[in-house]
Amino acid sequence: MVSSELDQTESEFLQHVPCENCGSSDANSLYTDGHQYCFSCEAYVPGDGREGSPRAAPRVADGCLEFGKSQGRYDNLPSRGLCADICRKYGYWVGKSNGVTYQIANYYSEDGTLVGQKLRDKDKNFKAKGAMGKELLFGRQLWNGGKKIVITEGEIDCLTVAQLQGGKYPVVSLPQGSKSAKACIAANYEYLDQFDEIILMFDMDEPGRAAAQEAAEVCPAGKAKIAVLPLKDANECLLASQGKAVMDAIWNASPFIPDGVVSAKSLKARVKEKKVAPTIPLSAPEELREMTKDAREGELLLVTSGSGSGKSTFVRQNTYNWFHKQGINVGVAMLEEAVEETVQDLVGLHLKTRYRQNPEATTEEAFDAAFDEIFESDRLFLYDSFAESVEDRLIAKLHYMVKAQGCKVIVLDHISIVVSAMDDNSDERKTIDRLMTKLKAFAKANSILMVVICHLKNPEKGTPHEEGRVIKVTDLRGSGSLRQLSDTIIAAERNQQGENPNIVLFRVLKCRFTGYTGVAGYMLYSPQTGWLEAMPSGWAPESTGWEGQEEEGGDF
Template identity: 40%
Template sequence: MLPAGESVFLRHEPCPACRERGLDLDGDNLARYSDGHGYCHACGHYEKTEGGEAHASPSRARRMSAKPFTPLETSIKALKVRGLTAETCAHFGYGIGNHRGKPCHVAPLYDKEGRLCAQHLRLEGKDFKWLGDTEAVGLFGWNVWRNSGRRVVVTEGEIDCMSVSQLQGNKWPVVSLPNGAQSAVKFIRRALEWLEGFDEVVLAFDMDEPGQAAARECALLFSPGKCKIARLPDKDANACLLAGKGKELLDSLWGAVPYRPDGIRSGADLWDDLLKPPQPGYDIPYPGLNAKLRGLRLRELYLFTAGSGIGKSTLVNEIAYHLKMVHHLPLGVMALEESPARNARRYLGIHLNKPLHLPEAHAAVPEADLKSAFEAVMGKDWWIYDHFGSSDIDTLLAKIRYMAVGLGCKVLVLDHISIVVSGLDESAGESERKVIDKLMTKLRQLVEETNVMLLAVVHLKRPDKGKSYNEGRQVSLTDMRGSGGLEQMSDAVISLERDQQGDDPNAALVRVLKNRPIGDCGEAGYVRYVPETGRLLAGDGGEYGFGKERPEKEKTEGQREDF
């Protein structure tokens, strides 16, 4: 202790230097004296009297604490309550001492040069205190073993360390963290060079969540394949010793496998997966598009885009209906631009080959036929999200996840992505681009996690110049409204191109803009809207081809320009 002159001790206070390092939890390491100066007996932090220089900086405190300290005297005894023999305690220098009139366990801590630099005191009631230079301490017990070898076990505390060592006859390297799981990464990093000298490192931390979380975090510090995490048969190593589970504990240490973070697999483990053929696609009722995509697959995200009123929603509904009725895939619909009843009429109209959105067509269908179609299409495995307009992203994703996981939907329709973000308050720092990036990333994750197929509609930006998309303008990936996330996170992007004012306004060209699974992009045939049935069917673009001039005498009346 530094000289205090004629001053006398007044009280204990928190030590700021110890608190910076997460120590002095009881707030009594610093001794305050009558002349105003203070001294920490744990780390050596010194504060001058009022009127002198400013308090010692942390660097000065570290220099002071690096000086030799006066360790507590200890005696070696068996710790019967812990099941530890005197021989084991002597092996590690773990003794019994007295701190301020209170008996305590004393664990010696050494620096990398092998010098005693601190003592870790364990008092009654799991009250821990430090003496000496805590900035220099290494792992408990590392001074006992040589600097390399086949294997070293690291536990969370000194008692656990000695428990494992005793079960191994005190012959094989075992060390422990000096301050528990909360500072595990700090001390493992400090001792990393020493630990890397062993062929393998086994982390035998406590089995509670803090212990296992610390083990996973520490394992990432090591060279690949070196670190293993043991699954102990009880809450910690000492509990195993006391419960007579010594053999099971040693088996768990020897049976530990190299730690591999979630999501990383060895190539050698993939053979069984590679024996399985690639997932076949579900065919769709458009031969040209079906040939390009080789059908549609689960765990894939498909975007459909076109100008306003060109027919992208109609195309998606036709495909979704086919997947449900022909392939029997449960369907979940999020039609954010129309009511559930209006959307339901779309699907019933496809089933009945009737444009049920028109009042006269709806009135012409007998109720019995309508009821039969309703039961066939919506009586089972058809769900819809009852919401109109923009939606909070997290709320929408929760609904989608519930449809996939809770209701078992395998095909999901999101119509459309653009309206999801239309109600954003950009003054709150949420730009459309950022929100669409976030939405697409989370949709991509959800599709993978839940093994579903997502058919999503997205709008186009207005072209700067030239003809509009309603005049048959060719669509490219960069025309999609929002962000690059639309292109990057999707598996395939399909566009429709149609001239609403042309000679064949009911014919549209299908184009594949992106095709990650297959790679085949380009024109994918034609579709034709049939006003009499309200259906969008596969077609060849007409006798004269899409966009070609048709003789005046063959033009017909009543062609629908918006489907």
């Protein structure tokens, strides 16, 4: 509430004009109703042609201390290196309340009404008078737009920066320090948008740095800059004879860039590091390895084929090579089989026999020796459960494999069974979209290779995939995110009913790293050893046999 003695007319600021009372060239403000108020000497001139004393009381809200009645004066503040002139300009004065001497900071509303005050005693105890809202900016009444404005945490730093600039350029401060930064900046969005640049010169301690980041996020887009000081704050710099460093910090303030946006100029070290990012070799035809340049950490590799056409065998064979031959820790979630079956198949690969299908052909001693030889290094970790009904629980277990077990490759066989186990699988596409996004982010964030096996859609007509149908990237079952979010997509084609049922053609459907696609070589499956053996580079069968002559072939 404003005193009834004061001008109650709603008015808006027009411009700064000289003050006849104190001689200030820019602290006096002229409003649309003709009234004037000097924020330096607090002289008030009524509007609408009415006569009044130039020392008439300014508009003051209830609860605020009045300058004259509080023995107010503008003093030099030698302990802070501040002069009385800058204090007068900003309305930072010394006065008494109940016999106690305070430094008093005046806070004004948009129409020039004194609405709140911060009082500080000699022991640095603070109290508030009037309505000290979090939206108030100390010194705001002096400035209305311009090239740049500096915002500090407190009044002393505000006065410091203003004094260093000769009181000529906009400087304001927060009402409650760093804790009020985000809310105060957001509340003053339209006011701050009148300036081309917003320089946040907060304290250099951890709360100040964090507050600067938060405040910058709510500033008008593209205008926020963050100043860096050599000492804790602007006043400390002034007292250490480093006033020039404060000025340099204003001119050298760095533009704020929100998370998720980076400047190319800052990426030199990261680019150099990226050049030597570890490659994860593939057990595959030479043509495929050349077309993809193998796989890389941070990528999502998707493998697909028709049912029983080689995708799981290809991935299992690579898993064996990764953890046993390459010494890479691998985590696997083979959701269509028990962990015992996964281990049996890996032992069979090591022994070059299909152990799970014919265990009696291997002695117990041979099994034990093979088991110890490939698993003694403890580099393989298995997901011992059926598919989770909530994908976050699955991700949490994969995260454990990476963080606790040091896995650099994670294998998920297959994504469709994960989706089918979820409670909200009524919309398969959206569920796959969400899961693929999480898996891709997981691979990037942890710098691991994520290998995902995916099924194909049944063709509406024509030759089925299991009989040698050419696989296209649009054949992936479930969602477009499968092809969009994958870095590399490898398809295995096999004609189970043709002349060469154990010949597998590999096709690169996508490789973001190289851009190459197309036929990527052949491998020959051995029903005796369970291995896919790469055929020589350039080899192709004389006949694909895809015209349909029946011949017995193993299901793999």
